[in-house]
Amino acid sequence: MIRSLRLLLIAPSQPVHTPALEYAGGLAQTLNSALHLVAFVHAAALDVVGHGHSVNLDNARNGMMDVYRQWLNSEAVLLREKGVEVQYEVIWGKPSAFELAAYAQNLKTDLIIKDLREEAHLKRLVLSSLDWDLLCASQTSVLYIKQAPAPRLRKILVAVDIELEGEARATENDQIISMARQLADACHASLHLITVYHCDSVGCKSIAAALSSAELPSYEARRNVFDALATEHGFAKEHRHFLVGAPANVIRSYIQRNTYDLLIIGSANHHLLSSTIGSTAEGILDNPVCNVLALKLPPASCNSYAQTQEGAQADGVSHQLQPELMAR
Structure with a gap:
């Protein structure tokens, strides 16, 4: 057990x-x-x-x-x-x-x-x-x-970032989804996956420009990355939400239009002297529209340099929400 x-x-x-x-x-x-x-x-x-x-x-x-x-x-x-x-x-x-x-x-x-x-x-x-x-x-x-729970958790939304590519980002997303999945399974809740294609990241001025400009291949590439990630983790198509805009604002608006009991986001596991939690997480938490779980990930998932600097202190000090939940 x-x-x-x-x-x-x-x-x-x-x-x-x-x-x-x-x-x-x-x-x-x-x-x-x-x-x-x-x-x-x-x-x-x-x-x-x-x-x-x-x-x-x-x-x-x-x-x-x-x-x-x-x-x-x-x-x-x-x-x-x-x-x-x-x-x-x-x-x-x-x-x-x-x-x-x-x-x-x-x-x-x-x-x-x-x-x-x-x-x-x-x-x-x-x-x-x-x-x-x-x-x-x-x-x-x-x-x-923000609010007392319903009789049980019914719908959980987990947000991932696919704007930054690379092995470290993929590992971070995998861990966030795995933790969210096991929490959802333990609570018998449905799990939905969301990501936001950030217009500003490709210099577009509007959503329409993002979908019609020369940056369209980048949009398609990231959509493919998102779909591959969702498929790997077993998300049904109706539980995948690929949106366009400023991440924090888009996620808040989406939750307001749909009913979710919990939003799960990743937040870097920083040293105690750090003051950065991530711009999207900060934007969401500045005006949360539902209960929010900010997952702290192991340093290796967030920054290999941080892992090197903090490796000597890792034993006994990194207790995060574990990916293993009680076997039901």
Whole structure:
């Protein structure tokens, strides 16, 4: 039997049941995976539990942490009744993205699950500055939750990039699709494949120009690459979506026109000092239209130079969402 995944939920700043908590419990139950809940509590949240400034700081801190422990314990009890293996921890302090990434690594976590934050002036859910930093710093895949799950995952969309050719890109796409396929199979969901032929990459001014200009052979060549990739991984023709335009905008528009429960994208597995996650991933996450799983791939899949530089540190520090899911 292949080992199950280890899921980590970073609890919200207030002790309330959220879409991410609901999603984490359902996913852990579906995948027969262990779930770890962690709440980071800090002084700015004292008002949430009704403590005033005159209360002794230690008592206030301990009292607030007790509230979070009781809350997580009640959530854990409900999850255990559903057969989920759950542990929880309450930690005093406001962690940085680097500390959250290190915490996930120390737990040998395969997947971090986190709520998106509501931005009142934008009237939508967005990634906070901490979320962006975590995505850059973490070597662990991150699942950002916009909405609570349906009774079960029905449709998953996996995005790949075929603009850049070569063995490294092919390996990256193969790994993204393989991980997505096994997640979809475990959840009994249909899997769709999408890629976007980027007009700007060939200097065209419009979609019409892309389809009628001298760059048409390049369009056809990339369409052939996409179809070959889809065929290799067993995608039916109706589950293949080859679109034209600016990748992030096109993918968002496509999801808005069609109903998907989850979007899976690749995000390079960078060193903790890196601040790059990829322009398409960044564009999608800037305004996500559904729940998004950002897969962190092994350095070898993203950059052979990075692999050379980080090879000495590879053992024991690269726990990504594994391509092996629990045998069903």
